[in-house]
Amino acid sequence: MNENIDMDKIRELKRFAGRIRQETIKEISAFGTGHVGGSLSIADLLAVLYGHEMNIKPEDPQWADRDWFVLSKGHSAPALYATLALRGYFPMDWLNTLNRNGTNLPSHADRLKIPGVDVTAGSLGQGSSVAAGVALGLKMDGRNNKVYLVIGDGESQEGQIWEMALFAAQHRLGNLIAFMDYNGLQLDGYCQDICSLGDAAAKFKAFGWQVVDVSDGNDVPSILQALETIGSKSGKADGQPSMIVLHTVKGLGWSEIAGKPKSHSISINKQERDQALAEVQTMIDAA
């Protein structure tokens, strides 16, 4: 483990992940329904990125030296919105407007509406290529900004992911750091029953990427360790792109749906919300 990261920092990031989960649940339940499962599975990653890893200035979202973040599995935007609000990119009460008429927070993140959202994505596969283009543009300009990309395992059924994978390796986008939220589920059920991705780490290795396979992708120290392994802070813009495969649990934090099919886009009533919030609070208290 990185000597610079002490136990206090890990505890802080775990609590941040819990807060992201709680705000995500409140945000979706305020509207009544939404993409709960895939939002909860990336909460720990978002906590690490926005609480430690990325070079950002919430008060200046367009800061030229910032690291870029691309949520290609765009339906998990509620978790990103919770993260951005908690970091102060926009007021917390925006979260109550998710998907309401005239909102700034639509189902899938929109760069034109939301401070801190660099890339519009949600039509699956597309954010990945835009992230590669951003990484290429930054590299052409000799800049040191990193591009952090999150794709899904279900999303990786899209051919565009693999076009991008070839392209990023060919153009040596060492400034592109991707994560796969490998939660094993998609809208219609288990990925392996529908169109199995198999060994994602081996596939990306074969495509020329630097890969780390994280068996518990919801574990904050494991995510930090993976970033250290790929040398995310010291890496050069010219080099292998990186893929960190996070084996996660869809819906983690709310036992009613965690790891189960039909956790993709569901409704949350008040009783369920209170139960889920209490469960997450237990996680936070135990951190």
Added chain:
Amino acid sequence: MIERTLENERQEMRQAFCQCLLDLAADDERLILLDADLMSAIGTKPFQEAYPERTVDCGIQEANMIGTAVGLSLTGKIPFAHTFAPFMSRRAMDQIFISGGYSKANVKLVGSDPGITAMTNGGTHMSFEDMGIMRNVPSMTALEATDITMLKWMMSWLAQNYGMQYMRLVRKQCVKVYQEGTHFQIGKAVQVINQSGAEATIIASGICVAESIKAARTLDDEGIPVRVLDMFTWKPLDNQAVADAARQTGAIVTAENHNVNTGLGAAVSEAAAGSCPVPIEFIGVHDRFGQVGDQNYLAQEYGLTAKDIVRAVRKVVDRKHQYLQR
């Protein structure tokens, strides 16, 4: 009397296209060229030699090329992306629509070998629908370059104006229609011929402009004066020019190397219906797929020749007079 002489351009369009890119790149270091393994086909290898670090040949992956171009534009680059018109429009449309249009990016899309000019690549590679598809993307600018003089102006306009823009480009030989220094403007059709007492207006685009000029000569010999507009700017369309044509000449023929049902015929009909509905005849492809053949054969096969335009003008003028007699 129509004095215009028609000769082929001395250069192929692709040679002029590459020269424009070189000139623009020399003036603006933000210009980037992307392609999907058709650089040799569109003749941009000299650009790659001059600017290897600003050339991105993505390989055969149009969807990723468009996403990459969008990403480059978000970092302040000015990307030009080329592939054949059918691949740009049919294959990469969701990327153009969402990554590009919906997120208000700045990419210059170049679709070459449109319609029958795909010749022996035809069938699979023949696009009669690219402009119609592009017309459906909100805020998209959709242009068709008529000749090299217009192409030079258009390339400069694309480089200087932010937004998602599509340029339809013949790859090889074109007929020269415009003299150097001709003034063009987005959203403004060019009045190529305007005879006094015009009985009809031919509203044409692309390779059909030269055919329309030939048709106008024949019609002039027959005593039917016409107006010819080059509607290179499909979106934004020159609604005023359509309204003026309808009011002043009372009949319209559209002529396009494209499907009529989503193309220039449809666009002009929409404009005329909103201002001054008049009889319209449609030269273009009528709900058919492409096929192989040389350009003359295909022009006859799909009814895109000067003779077809002449017949359409006679017919539309007859229809106009029938209406007027009622």
